[in-house]
Amino acid sequence: MILTLPLLFFTGTFSPGHLSPPLLVSSASLRLDITEAVEAEISNFDTLFETWVATYRAAEDDAGREAALENRPTADDAVKNLFGLVETEPAGDGAFKALTWIMRAYTSEGISPSAQAFALLAEHHIESEQLKDVAMNLSRGTADMVPGLLTIAEKSPHHDVQGCATLSAGIILGKDPLTRERGVKLLEKVIADYSDVTHYDGRLVLGKKATGELYVMRNLQVGMTVPEIENEDVDGVVFKLSDYRGKVVLLDFWGDW
Amino acid sequence: MYPHERSLVSEYASRPFAIIGVNSDKDREVLKERILEESITWRSFWNGGSTSGPISTQWNVSGWPTLYLIDHEGVIRHKGLRGDLLDEALKELVPLAEKALETGGR
Structure with missing residues (x-):
């Protein structure tokens, strides 16, 4: 509580x-x-x-x-x-x-x-540059925000604002299997046209973010075969996720913090 | 998370279940000490010493912990399950893995 x-x-x-x-x-x-x-x-x-x-x-x-x-x-x-x-x-x-x-x-x-x-x-x-923050904050928004985002993506005179609105609309649409294809197209547009746009003092690069979202949509949905991970472990010994086929695996992205 | 994970490891000790981590801590030596202190017996990939390391970046992970539950055939069955829901899902999936072992399947 x-x-x-x-x-x-x-x-x-x-x-x-x-x-x-x-x-x-x-x-x-x-x-x-x-x-x-x-x-x-x-x-x-x-x-x-x-x-x-x-x-x-x-x-x-x-x-x-x-x-x-x-x-x-x-x-x-x-x-x-x-x-x-x-x-x-x-x-x-x-x-x-x-x-x-x-x-x-x-x-x-x-x-x-x-x-x-x-x-x-x-x-x-629509002319306001501050719509960049508004649009970016909506990446966790709901489907009823998509029409406004698409208006901004189309009509804002600012490249940065267009990019953030396109990204957020793509993320929202991509979450729902019914609208995923439209989401994928928007994220591909972000990679093509707005890849270098940054936000949050450079901590967020639109092209990178869109690439990550696309990867999840295409490879990490429930029902898909998990992608291979081949990497060293904490002690430096290389192993593969697929070494554990035959077992149920709880894959946990964690940190001791 | 540790206590729940430790209890899962002991509950499913002799059955087809494993926890695999992807660890994003900064300092490997500090982490190794913590792993001993907390009795973390499961194996972890090393994410390059950063939350923005190669594995978490490719997987678009932006919150920790992020959890995937994968069945014996390598199919993603659940994302983000914790607590009782995780326990219930394991009660369903682990027997399926055992059945596959018995019938000589994968």
Whole structure:
């Protein structure tokens, strides 16, 4: 139960700190600046959430923590209010902030605002370079994110953003046997057109990532014969995985950490 | 993981079952000591001293532990099984391997 807490923190209180400063509204401009209202809405929820975290932490035993979890505040109201603000000015920086926040928000079961928020991002913020992060984070997303990703892959003016959106769409589609062929094609496109694009300070290279994903799809699915491994063991003696044919093998990628 | 793995090794000691590791630790000598300390009797491939070594890279492993359960014919039967689910799968697969041995199959 305690182990779930870091995730709760992340989804509940993480606010992007790297976004542009609030729009300057000149006296001649009729543009409505919703940034301040968006920030206030997010900050309200953060306060609510922090108060709840304090309660959770103060719980003395598992039963107390279970009870606290029952009362975890959802972002349902904040999400609803933010969508209302976004509607008034969907293309501004404030809307970008609101929509990316909604995509990470913890809402009640049955309410899934991420796809709607993402569709609005793809529609109104297609020029933004920050869609690179949004697209990359969706590699663990669900199939309802694919249309938005494909829009971004096609229409973003930025090569990096296109590449990340193509990769995420390929990974998501490749997971489902019914859409695997489409996923494979997208990953092959990443290798052909976006191989050198990097993310996370160079720790992720798109071509490498796509190659790995393709390898899993083609060779490491349940029902496939396992690929050979021939390598030295910890003591330096070479052996093969196939030496163990005839036995049931639990293959464990592990480390002592 | 170690206690569960140790118990599997002893439970299936004389039967057609093996744990094979792919180890991604940095320091081989430190690891060898830990293997003795933890009574890790199963054999491991050496992944080159890094989580981004050649085997884990080819297999696209990005989380540890990553587990594959492979039957006696070398077919991948489950991915990521742990705990009770792993125990149940072994109860099904190991007898199949024994049956194949008896009938002279692989």
